[in-house]
Amino acid sequence: MPVRTPCIGVCSTTYGDLVCRGCKRFAHEIVEWNGYSDDQRLLIRDRLERLKWESARLSIRVDDRVEVARTAMALRISLDQPIELVAFEILKKTGMNPSLLGIATLPDGGNASPTDFVRSVEGEFLRRSEAHYEHAFRTRLRPW
Numbered sequence: 001m002p003v004r005t006p007c008i009g010v011c012s013t014t015y016g017d018l019v020c021r022g023c024k025r026f027a028h029e030i031v032e033w034n035g036y037s038d039d040q041r042l043l044i045r046d047r048l049e050r051l052k053w054e055s056a057r058l059s060i061r062v063d064d065r066v067e068v069a070r071t072a073m074a075l076r077i078s079l080d081q082p083i084e085l086v087a088f089e090i091l092k093k094t095g096m097n098p099s100l101l102g103i104a105t106l107p108d109g110g111n112a113s114p115t116d117f118v119r120s121v122e123g124e125f126l127r128r129s130e131a132h133y134e135h136a137f138r139t140r141l142r143p144w
Contacts (some may be wrong), residue, residue: 057084061104
């Protein structure tokens with residue numbers, strides 16, 4: 001089974017970004033995606049999942065794994081990923097109060113709305129993706 005594109009349909013590379021604000025892939029990965037082998041695509045997907053997990057685990061603690069799993073199954077969210085990513089996908093999809101789902105937001109994310117919390121985690125994911133790009137290609141994306 002071929003590896004699906006992680007594209008979410010809001011590509012910012014068309015406006016000049018070297019890292020997409022939507023899927024967090026590098027511009028050249030987006031352009032060359034159809035020419036990549038499944039092994040190459042898996043490497044990219046694994047990097048994105050790792051960076052997303054690193055971003056989510058800084059801000060999410062799952063207190064009720066059973067409730068998170070039950071909610072994920074009802075929403076058809078895959079349980080074949082770290083529990084913090086499952087919880088994050090639930091919050092993205094529902095916009096519900098995390099405490100009602102057995103999820104704690106850290107360090108003090110409970111004061112933020114669910115939408116702002118998701119934006120914060122996505123922002124961290126983008127910063128990590130940009131840092132990975134800068135490290136890999138020895139170039140600064142922004143002068144500051």
